[in-house]
Amino acid sequence: MLIFSGVANVFAAQAVVYSFSDEYQSLTSRLTTEPQRVLTELTNSAPQRDASNAVKAEYYAILSDTYYALTYPQKAIESAQKGLSFITEESEPWLYHNLKLIEATAIEMAGAPIDALLAVNKAVAWAQDNHNEETYILALYVRGLLFTSLNEYSGAAENFLEAYSLSTQYTGKISKANIAGMIGVMYENRGDYKLAIPYYAEAVAHARKNNEPLNLSIVLFGLGSANFRAGNIDLGETQLIESADIARSLDDSQGVGYALKQLAKISIKKQDYALAEKRLKRAAEIFADSENRPIDFQISKSLFEVALATGELDKAERHRDRAKEFLNPTTMPSDTIEIEQLEAELAAAQGDLAVAYAHMQQALTLSSEYHATRNSEQLHRLRAIYRVRASEQENKILEHQNRLQRFALNAQEQRNVYLWAFLGILLLVCCLLAVMVYRVKAQSKALTKLAITDDLTGLYNRRHIIEQLERQVNAANRYKYDLCVAIIDLDFFKKINDSYGHAVGDRVLIEFSNICSKNLRQSDIIGRIGGEEFLVILPHTNLQDGYNALDGLRHKISMVSNVIDIKDLSISASIGLTFTTDGRESMQLMADADTALYQAKTLGRDQVVIHPQSTPVNS
Structure with missing residues (x-):
């Protein structure tokens, strides 16, 4: 009993625990410098069978924290739940709620934050009722972590900033620096990379000053990623390399793997495909025994992309097959869409345009279903x-x-x-x-x-705009008035995302929605039905007026590039237009508009095309 030999007597002298033992605090502080050694000591020194339940619960609490620090979420969850099996909320309320908070952080890392929210909320209430400030700060910190994973950033900021203002600690999970690091994570997840950088920098400076290598490796990873995404590519690469070196010195293989995976993205950005491949293969070796299928998929997919970029098509096929082994279409819908798009690129490179077209069609279908489910x-x-x-x-x-x-x-x-x-x-x-x-x-x-509402553009989402289409078509058929239906698609939008980044793509979509809102009538209805596809309904509008309105809108869309002010950025739109005739139903009108849109793209894009069944209009 190397570690917990004296703890049983400490707990035996008191009925209820209201703080962790000195042994626990000592091990927690060592996690920042030698996590692998702490894990070895713990696994070799489990409490004796006659130890108190509180001692056993505390042991599994520090074991869970250690697995969490080494990025083993499932083992961290199992250890926390094992600790909870020895106590109840009534017998050890303080220890129970702190263990639930430890379990919640592991559940969040495993990708199920919503499952932990109610338990964390109970811990907040208990800490408030019992005036336990340390538990209250920890609960705010964990709840901010969960809200960040759920993309509920206002709630995350509220909890993190309150915890930051209350904390007076300079080391540990609820230190000001650690909370600052999590605020950086929140801003990075939200896409505000420049706002994330100063918070990460604060955490890095603290970790250097207090010689906390594990924390330094983690926050350097965040700082490097944020700088890379903010456009500071060389600086981000330097920080990620340092993060990997520190993790390697601590035998934190998972930390090395994550850093290499991110460094490979930088190499791809720099078109240094040989270095990207080398980094990805090393990361694959590290994660080989982790049974982390999403990570294995991401690495294989990146290798697939590298092989496509270098024209090594046989190698691309092997990496594609490997990636699909780890792909679960049910739980990884966006990844499934990306694989379909990459397979289309591979088929096109091999000269099989029919197969490439089939893959792109499947990608579009899956994308539509994914956005509806999302x-x-x-x-x-x-x-x-x-x-x-x-x-x-x-x-x-x-x-x-x-x-x-x-x-x-x-x-x-x-x-x-x-x-x-x-x-x-x-x-x-x-x-x-x-x-x-x-x-x-x-x-x-x-x-x-x-x-x-679509959360990015502020326009109606797919479900609601289709409901509006059905109502408007039924009314037009019943009261015999004119109605135009159109689908607008921003040309080469994927190329904009690939060339300038998703942040620029999002700005294009936002500016597009602003132009539509300013130039369409109040009675007109528009909604987002796909990534860059929008459905427009023009009530009480004949075909000629509908064509004129949409063609004028098309010309104004080209001015989005002037607003964004990026050199060589060109933006245009293809529009398919149809008109109510013979009492056609909403889905038929939408299909006709989609057919006309396809014709617009086939004819060279940047134009309005009317469905053949509609009355011709002179442009």
């Missing part, structure tokens, strides 16, 4: 977050109700002294309830808007 998943996620926030509000109400009950008991003895205070608190509770009713209604209204 909207539904986002709504589900928002509902879950809403339940968590509603639970927070309920806890606040209960807290005020408990105070009110205690006050009522005291008022029985000192009625005259506390009468006005009682009325004041009652009024405060009523005001809080009124405020909360208002907030619940506001949140409900916001959720309704989110359910029908």
Whole structure:
């Protein structure tokens, strides 16, 4: 019993634990310098069978933290759950909630943050009720981590910044520097790379000053990635190389692997394909025994891309087959779409244009299905977050109700002294309830808007615009008025993303939506139905007027490049237009518009084409 030999006696002297032992604190501090050695010591020194349940729970808590530090999420979850099996919330409330927070961080790393939200929320409430500031800060930190994974950045910022302001520690998980590093992660995930850099830099400076090599390796990885994505490619590469070197010195093979995978992206960006291939193969060797299928897929896919770029088609086929071994289309829909697109490139390079076309068609179909599913998943996620926030509000109400009950008991003895205070608190509770009713209604209204709106462009999402199309077509057929339907597709949009980055692509989509909003009538309806595809409905509009309106819009779209101000960036749009005739249904009109769009692209793009069944119009 090398590590926990003296802990049993410490816990035996007290009924309930309210802090970790000195042995635990010592091991936690060593995690930043020698995590692999701590893991070896722990696995060789499990508590004896006659040790107290609190000792066993604490042992598995530090074991879980160690696995988490070494990036083994599943083992971290199993260790935390093993620790929780020895205690209950009633027997060891402080230890129970801290173990649940440790489990939550591992669950987030495993990719299921929403499963941990309610447990973290309970820990926040317990820490507030018991005035336990350290647990409260840790719970805020973990909840910010979960919200970041769920892309709920306002909630993440709220929790991280409160934790940052309360923390007075200079080492450990809830130190100011560590929380600053997580704020950097939040901004990086949101795409605000320049905002992430100063927070990462603060964490890096702290780790250097306090000689915390593991933390230094982790935050250098974040800083290097943020600089690379912000356009500081050479600086980002230098920082990622240092991160890999530090991880290598700590025997943190997973850290080395992640750094090499990111460095390979830089090599691809620099078109140094030989170095990219070398880095990817080394990363593949590191992750070979980790059973991390998403990482194995990403590496094989990147090798596939490198082989395509260098024209080594036989090698590209091998890497494609390898990537597909790790691909789960059900849980990795966006990756499935990327593979279809790469297979199209491979077939085109091999001269088989029919197969290339088939793969691109499949990619488009999968993309459409994915965006529809994604909207539904986002709504589900928002509902879950809403339940968590509603639970927070309920806890606040209960807290005020408990105070009110205690006050009522005291008022029985000192009625005259506390009468006005009682009325004041009652009024405060009523005001809080009124405020909360208002907030619940506001949140409900916001959720309704989110359910029908595309979060990037602010236009209607696919589900809602198709519902609008069906309503408008039914009304047009019933009341016999003109209706035009069109599909707009931004030309060569994937090339814009590949050449200038997804941030520029997002700006193009946002500026496009602004132009549409300014130049279409209030009665016209537009929504996003795919990555760069938009459906437009023009009620009470004949074919000639519809053509003129859309052709004018097409000319204005070309001015988006002037707003974005990037040299050599050219933006155009192809538009397929159709018109209600013979009582056709909404899906037929949408299919006709799509056919006309295909013709516009075939004829050279940057034009409006009318479906053949519609009346001809002179352009």
